[in-house]
Amino acid sequence: MTAVIQTSHAPTRSERLKDAGGVAFVALVLGIPMIGLTTVDAGGMLEVRTRWAALGLFILLAFLGRLLFSALGDQLRARQRTKARLGSAPASGSRPVLLKALGWGLLGLSLALPIFWGDNRYVIDTATTVLIYIMLGWGLNVVVGLAGLLDLGYVAFYAVGAYSYALLSTQFGWGFWEALPVAGGAAAAFGLLLGWPTLRLRGDYLAIVTLGFGEIIRIILVNWTDLSGGPNGISSIPRPTFFGLPFKPPSDDGPATFAGFFGLEYVPEQRVVFLYCLILALALLTNLFVSRMRKLPIGRAWEAMREDEIACKALGMNVTNVKLSAFALGAMLGGFAGVFFAARQGFISPESFVFSESAIILAIVVLGGMGSQLGVVLASLVLVLIPEVGRDFAEYRMLIFGAAMILIMVWKPGGLLSHREPTLKAPSSFIRQSKREAA
Amino acid sequence: MSPILQVDHLTMRFGGLTAIGDLSFAAPARQVTSIIGPNGAGKTTLFNCITGFYKPTEGSVRLQHPVAGEIRLESLASHRVARDAQVVRTFQNIRLFPKMTVLENLIVAQHNPLQAASVFSLAGLLGLPSYRRAETAALEKALNWLERLGLLALADTPAGELPYGTQRRIEIARALCVNPVLLCLDEPAAGLNPRESAELNQLLLQLSREEGVSVLLIEHDMSVVMKVSDHIVVLNYGCKIAEGQPLEIQNNPQVIKAYLGEDDSEEVAA
Numbered sequence: 001m002t003a004v005i006q007t008s009h010a011p012t013r014s015e016r017l018k019d020a021g022g023v024a025f026v027a028l029v030l031g032i033p034m035i036g037l038t039t040v041d042a043g044g045m046l047e048v049r050t051r052w053a054a055l056g057l058f059i060l061l062a063f064l065g066r067l068l069f070s071a072l073g074d075q076l077r078a079r080q081r082t083k084a085r086l087g088s089a090p091a092s093g094s095r096p097v098l099l100k101a102l103g104w105g106l107l108g109l110s111l112a113l114p115i116f117w118g119d120n121r122y123v124i125d126t127a128t129t130v131l132i133y134i135m136l137g138w139g140l141n142v143v144v145g146l147a148g149l150l151d152l153g154y155v156a157f158y159a160v161g162a163y164s165y166a167l168l169s170t171q172f173g174w175g176f177w178e179a180l181p182v183a184g185g186a187a188a189a190f191g192l193l194l195g196w197p198t199l200r201l202r203g204d205y206l207a208i209v210t211l212g213f214g215e216i217i218r219i220i221l222v223n224w225t226d227l228s229g230g231p232n233g234i235s236s237i238p239r240p241t242f243f244g245l246p247f248k249p250p251s252d253d254g255p256a257t258f259a260g261f262f263g264l265e266y267v268p269e270q271r272v273v274f275l276y277c278l279i280l281a282l283a284l285l286t287n288l289f290v291s292r293m294r295k296l297p298i299g300r301a302w303e304a305m306r307e308d309e310i311a312c313k314a315l316g317m318n319v320t321n322v323k324l325s326a327f328a329l330g331a332m333l334g335g336f337a338g339v340f341f342a343a344r345q346g347f348i349s350p351e352s353f354v355f356s357e358s359a360i361i362l363a364i365v366v367l368g369g370m371g372s373q374l375g376v377v378l379a380s381l382v383l384v385l386i387p388e389v390g391r392d393f394a395e396y397r398m399l400i401f402g403a404a405m406i407l408i409m410v411w412k413p414g415g416l417l418s419h420r421e422p423t424l425k426a427p428s429s430f431i432r433q434s435k436r437e438a439a
Numbered sequence: 440m441s442p443i444l445q446v447d448h449l450t451m452r453f454g455g456l457t458a459i460g461d462l463s464f465a466a467p468a469r470q471v472t473s474i475i476g477p478n479g480a481g482k483t484t485l486f487n488c489i490t491g492f493y494k495p496t497e498g499s500v501r502l503q504h505p506v507a508g509e510i511r512l513e514s515l516a517s518h519r520v521a522r523d524a525q526v527v528r529t530f531q532n533i534r535l536f537p538k539m540t541v542l543e544n545l546i547v548a549q550h551n552p553l554q555a556a557s558v559f560s561l562a563g564l565l566g567l568p569s570y571r572r573a574e575t576a577a578l579e580k581a582l583n584w585l586e587r588l589g590l591l592a593l594a595d596t597p598a599g600e601l602p603y604g605t606q607r608r609i610e611i612a613r614a615l616c617v618n619p620v621l622l623c624l625d626e627p628a629a630g631l632n633p634r635e636s637a638e639l640n641q642l643l644l645q646l647s648r649e650e651g652v653s654v655l656l657i658e659h660d661m662s663v664v665m666k667v668s669d670h671i672v673v674l675n676y677g678c679k680i681a682e683g684q685p686l687e688i689q690n691n692p693q694v695i696k697a698y699l700g701e702d703d704s705e706e707v708a709a
Binding site: 297316 | 540
């Protein structure tokens, strides 16, 4: 197809026209059944009508769009070339500082949110959803971003965490805080279960097996009715309590409640804000944990394995352990997020753990820039807020969602933040000394 | 001189193809042993058999470890060859961790002692002094090798951004961070300029004479091979055709034949 051929030199006008003509041809082939022909209901019978004008417009748009796109692409490339010639040293020096400021700014915003918008349930609810995805993104970042193991079934661990809490609380009366580590442990065990048979697989093959694993877990949840309630799911899961104080309207004879204990007037927003603070704390702990792990030998081993597994073996690294630890820890973090999800919703069913969830979490990691913690935050904001903001566009919102993803990948092929911060630096005294000697 | 490495009747077959056929030789300790031969002679296959990446079809590879005694390398997994037997290799087509900095590359090479000190990452997460000490020691060792190989100024540069010759030196520095008893270098001089190549010669001599590291070397650059080798093994079609000191090998008619074909032998001998 002419449209995909990349030429190294700047294309001439006739080449551009030919290229756009190719795109127009593809538009024609696709457009005939999709736009050119349509069926209408004519008195109980279906009748085929043609819409050649609309098809013509579509082809013209494709042709002109391609011309515009190739011209823009040239300009972009030219600008990048000049940038490369000027050298990127000053830019790369100031970037980590800027990123750090952005990170602290976002943290400040997340802390200020319940104070200033605490009475706006919609804002807090949306922010809670964003934070769930951020936490899932940070968990998957260990597996995909750091260890380089493409996992398309991450939602399985989210489900294991959620169902563990749902079962422990409804069947055995466990509270949120007791169930949290147990559910995380269960998810980690499932991580090992997935990791063990896939040790020898890489890339595409690993992706297919993990995809299958995610579906297996979901199908078990649908069919094992005795355990999971099947498609009906599990309902009336207890909400998390504030050190044993539930968020309920106070009653004279019932147990103490949060509002009653602190002598506050009961408003339902209290629970929403508490849930927000809870997921914020969990997400921040996750971030702290993952960024600390990254600077430990195991974290460096994950990254080294992503870069070159054979070299790792040649240096005496037991790659099996490194892989399994990445799977288990990533799964554990997903399990924690699942526990929170179950406690927040109060009801879970296999519907919540379909493949498209895995795909969105993976998209967050890839769009954010593999391995970048701050990138996950930005990507989660984009991917959760776009469908939220786009609610007015009704069925077109998924179209906007897709277009946004494509645009990000065109502009920033390495993700929003592809900058990698080294895990340790040589003490500056050494470097200065050696530079002086070299001079 | 007692051998550090004893290869006996080593055979490696891939289906019907015999890459190495009944090869036996010994590499003396604290010396440089070179493996030379035309392309496709089985040199890299031999390295893969020694370092556990291939399981040889037949034969044995025994290492005389100064502490652990005799170790049978042919039965060990590749990571255990490096970890337990301290036999460390570099690769013909450089295998660095390109996005990680030079210093990080050298720290990853010290994964095993660091991981032990971090006690399942717990001591590391808590930042206990025992882990901090181990980390400082690893950092010092890495910086020491970087300094000796003249790479200190590049410590914080991503390894993949550096020129080819520099990457070769980094790979050697990284291998040295594993404390090798036997260092296996696969074409370390490929892509080096004459000055870098001379520096490599010096390093190899220093390592074998002063540091007590035995070196096994695959190399095509004869200016390196002839200057640094104590012992040379010549392979052709997977079989040993000659073995001896550099001068003997240079004048061995069979070696000349293998490299240049029969008719030109008089010209080369002259």
